[in-house]
Amino acid sequence: MLHRTTSTFVNETPSRRGFLLGSAAVGSGLLIGFVSPKATLAGEVPLVPLKPVAPFSAYLKIGADNSVTVYSGQFDMGQGSYNGVATLLAEELGCDWSGIKVVGAASNVPAYGNLTQGGALQITGGSTSMATSFDRYRVAGATAREMLKQAAAEAWKVAASEIKVEKGVLSHASGKSAPFGEFAAKAAALAPPANVKLKDPKDWTLIGNDTLKRFDSTEKTNGTQDYTIDVKLPGMLTAVPIHPPLFGATVKSFDAGKAKAIKGVVDVVPMGRGLAVVADHMWSALKAREQVSVVWDDSKADKRSSPDLVSEYRDLAKKPGAAVARNDGDVEAALKSAVKVVEATFEFPYLAHAALEPLNAVARMNDNGTLEIWGGHQLPDIYQAVAAQIAGITPDKVIMHVMKTGGGFGRRAVMDADIIAEVVATAKALNFKAPVKMQWTREDDMRGGRYRPMYVHAMKAGLDKDGKIIAWKDTIVGQSIIGDTILAPMLVQNGVDATSVEGSANLPYAIPNLRVDLTTTKVGATVLWWRAVGSTHTAYCAEVFMDELAEAAGKDPIDYRLSMLQAHPRHAGVLKLAAEKAGWSKPAAPGRFRGVAVAEAFNSYVAHIVEISLDKGEIKVERVVCAVDCGVPINPDIIRQQMEGGIGFGIGAVMKSQITLDKGQVVEGNFDGYDVLRINEMPAVEVHIVPSREHPSGVGEPGVAPIGPALANAVYAATRKRMRVLPFTRPENA
Amino acid sequence: MLDFSLNGRKQTVDVDGEMPLLWLIRDTIGLTGTKFGCGQALCGACTVMVNGVATRSCQTQVKDVAGAEVTTIEGVSGKVAEAVQKAWVNLDVPQCGYCHSGQIVSAVALLNDNKKPTDADIDAAMSGNLCRCSTYPRIRAAIHQASQTLEG
Numbered sequence A: 001m002l003h004r005t006t007s008t009f010v011n012e013t014p015s016r017r018g019f020l021l022g023s024a025a026v027g028s029g030l031l032i033g034f035v036s037p038k039a040t041l042a043g044e045v046p047l048v049p050l051k052p053v054a055p056f057s058a059y060l061k062i063g064a065d066n067s068v069t070v071y072s073g074q075f076d077m078g079q080g081s082y083n084g085v086a087t088l089l090a091e092e093l094g095c096d097w098s099g100i101k102v103v104g105a106a107s108n109v110p111a112y113g114n115l116t117q118g119g120a121l122q123i124t125g126g127s128t129s130m131a132t133s134f135d136r137y138r139v140a141g142a143t144a145r146e147m148l149k150q151a152a153a154e155a156w157k158v159a160a161s162e163i164k165v166e167k168g169v170l171s172h173a174s175g176k177s178a179p180f181g182e183f184a185a186k187a188a189a190l191a192p193p194a195n196v197k198l199k200d201p202k203d204w205t206l207i208g209n210d211t212l213k214r215f216d217s218t219e220k221t222n223g224t225q226d227y228t229i230d231v232k233l234p235g236m237l238t239a240v241p242i243h244p245p246l247f248g249a250t251v252k253s254f255d256a257g258k259a260k261a262i263k264g265v266v267d268v269v270p271m272g273r274g275l276a277v278v279a280d281h282m283w284s285a286l287k288a289r290e291q292v293s294v295v296w297d298d299s300k301a302d303k304r305s306s307p308d309l310v311s312e313y314r315d316l317a318k319k320p321g322a323a324v325a326r327n328d329g330d331v332e333a334a335l336k337s338a339v340k341v342v343e344a345t346f347e348f349p350y351l352a353h354a355a356l357e358p359l360n361a362v363a364r365m366n367d368n369g370t371l372e373i374w375g376g377h378q379l380p381d382i383y384q385a386v387a388a389q390i391a392g393i394t395p396d397k398v399i400m401h402v403m404k405t406g407g408g409f410g411r412r413a414v415m416d417a418d419i420i421a422e423v424v425a426t427a428k429a430l431n432f433k434a435p436v437k438m439q440w441t442r443e444d445d446m447r448g449g450r451y452r453p454m455y456v457h458a459m460k461a462g463l464d465k466d467g468k469i470i471a472w473k474d475t476i477v478g479q480s481i482i483g484d485t486i487l488a489p490m491l492v493q494n495g496v497d498a499t500s501v502e503g504s505a506n507l508p509y510a511i512p513n514l515r516v517d518l519t520t521t522k523v524g525a526t527v528l529w530w531r532a533v534g535s536t537h538t539a540y541c542a543e544v545f546m547d548e549l550a551e552a553a554g555k556d557p558i559d560y561r562l563s564m565l566q567a568h569p570r571h572a573g574v575l576k577l578a579a580e581k582a583g584w585s586k587p588a589a590p591g592r593f594r595g596v597a598v599a600e601a602f603n604s605y606v607a608h609i610v611e612i613s614l615d616k617g618e619i620k621v622e623r624v625v626c627a628v629d630c631g632v633p634i635n636p637d638i639i640r641q642q643m644e645g646g647i648g649f650g651i652g653a654v655m656k657s658q659i660t661l662d663k664g665q666v667v668e669g670n671f672d673g674y675d676v677l678r679i680n681e682m683p684a685v686e687v688h689i690v691p692s693r694e695h696p697s698g699v700g701e702p703g704v705a706p707i708g709p710a711l712a713n714a715v716y717a718a719t720r721k722r723m724r725v726l727p728f729t730r731p732e733n734a
Numbered sequence B: 001m002l003d004f005s006l007n008g009r010k011q012t013v014d015v016d017g018e019m020p021l022l023w024l025i026r027d028t029i030g031l032t033g034t035k036f037g038c039g040q041a042l043c044g045a046c047t048v049m050v051n052g053v054a055t056r057s058c059q060t061q062v063k064d065v066a067g068a069e070v071t072t073i074e075g076v077s078g079k080v081a082e083a084v085q086k087a088w089v090n091l092d093v094p095q096c097g098y099c100h101s102g103q104i105v106s107a108v109a110l111l112n113d114n115k116k117p118t119d120a121d122i123d124a125a126m127s128g129n130l131c132r133c134s135t136y137p138r139i140r141a142a143i144h145q146a147s148q149t150l151e152g
């Protein structure tokens, strides 16, 4: 049953309750024609209005034993969305915090469709979990509370308005009291009331409460948290893939004779873009895989190497872009009149997500014709549809079990449902005779594609005699994330994929002549959103280049930025807060060097000040002071976790990580070649959260955006070298 | 046939001696707390103790643990393990949590040998345990906290 409510939005300005386009989420909006070109470039789209859904069964269940189970439509890959969703619901419900259990839910679009993305598809992405859940889960909690009160009122023959709710107990002045469990079944059968009133923010006890603990720390500390890799079903087989060594190659023929002779091996079957080796467990599957010989048809494969691509991209970046993402004023004329012109070209490698749990999924066809799928379902509706199509059944017969995953960083949100398609195709090739777990190894995961694309940016700016920026030009060359998906015809507008230019086309600085060009390339290696998406390269270029311009103008880099951020108080706010907390006005301690950067990603604003030292010429990242404005801070400690995590993730990437192609083949296969941050390289992190009443935005990705440039600017302060080719380990930087 | 002790209980297994201990523990015996992250002794997700020493089970063959005492995350116990696990929960260290079975086994092994590790000791003992969620600041803090508990 649907009903409207009057919720007391903490944010009174609806125009600001938006979402910066980018990330997984973009697609769904497009599916219903939601994203206008204007919205794409302006960067903000309003939330679709909430149509409340009956809370019991969709959002929560209260057991006769008073247990509260919350159903989260937002998937948790470690970022803490389950805590956030439960906080919102419990704040209004009035249950006891300690006993709450949260489980992932799917297959109910009215209840879980992402409201920042048009509401027509369940999606976790673009750091929107809190934005889409803020009203929805508070209204659900408040509605359930009113239904519990109503049920008690009827039994006690008193007015519902006289019933008080505290810590999971209903009580009345007459002395009557009962725990929720006593009236749970009765309440769930009532018609949900409309127009429930939400708490005044000043009465919140859970939202913003810094003492709330994560629900899952105990399971994740004693080994009992189950991930997809831990799913065990009677008779289940384990499959490992054989993927083509080159992107675009296909199987011509294969010989699995030797492999099938190995004990425990069940079959070797064609699947997706290659083969699946199926066995009774992982070790026999892995041994057998070594024995399969495959002849590949690589006539259509891309055989270029990374250096080939880089030189192509660099050439393209010298020319005007094939498409224009933003064009204010007249950049060329302004450059001509400039007193000083500064140019810099930046180069970014492919990056793998390398979540610690390699990709996997489990499928089981049941006797009653239902197909169950266990996995990290970041796009459950799409995965359900793909699974149904491959299995030849209708989507309603596919039951989605949402598992927590060992990280994700974007890799679990794939429009063509790659891992789901593989497991279902494999199970189908075996006539669904047994449940199948498809488990990739690290090498499968790292060489399997879906990278943060390689990019080149050519930057050019002109300063007037006072050092003011009068022209800014950013020419971007790289693959489109959306371009190779089914959404391309709808989402790529005028040749511009919003995820290629976010952070660049909406540069906040007041610059009268500003142009952003984009040339989209085609490469065999497949690409995907990677934590912070476009801002992983756009914010890097913008903020490193800004540092260079501040120096050219002879200005302090923070003052210089602030002089151009008058119309962007939230950028300015985090910049000032970070500066204050890091003691920017005083010189750095002897032997320490500092760098600063600020960026907005997905409607959250983050500034970092990084402090480094040099140990025999080696960079040691000592400390990061972070200021974040993510609207209403819902779980402060989870905000801190995500900033710490984003900082480490970003530092590792810019310093050391790259995926390279050698004649089309991915070189790096494991953590020896693909280097990531380790504990001895992690700085001390201090996080300062801006108090805010703005509609909440996310924290999973935004912390990543400004960390790379802040670090690069600190490195410049120490070494006078601009890190323009990533990662820092590349010889070009020496 | 091969005998060893797993979490204090005798196991007799009949498997290929070259099978990695990781897959024996996970797939044959069915204890899934020990995780697979890289298979090449590069990430630490599969860390167990073999005779008290933190060991990557993905690169340890079953035949090499004959007669040994193997302890997984499910079997860590005693004062040090309790202090470590308590500190981990106290500081909400895990994000995705996938690396933490290995992190905790490594941390327990460290504190068994060294009750008061410095930051440099922690770096040396823990840098083989990757955390892609970068929970490193909290891992460090939790080891120090556990160390204090053990002192006090």
Ligand code: FES
Pocket (backbone or CB within 6 Å): B035, B036, B037, B038, B039, B040, B041, B042, B043, B044, B045, B046, B047, B056, B057, B058, B059
């Ligand atoms: S799985 Fe053994 S060290 Fe990574």
Ligand code: FES
Pocket (backbone or CB within 6 Å): A078, A356, A406, A407, B094, B095, B096, B097, B098, B099, B100, B130, B131, B132, B133, B134, B135
């Ligand atoms: S908590 Fe996710 S890998 Fe460590």
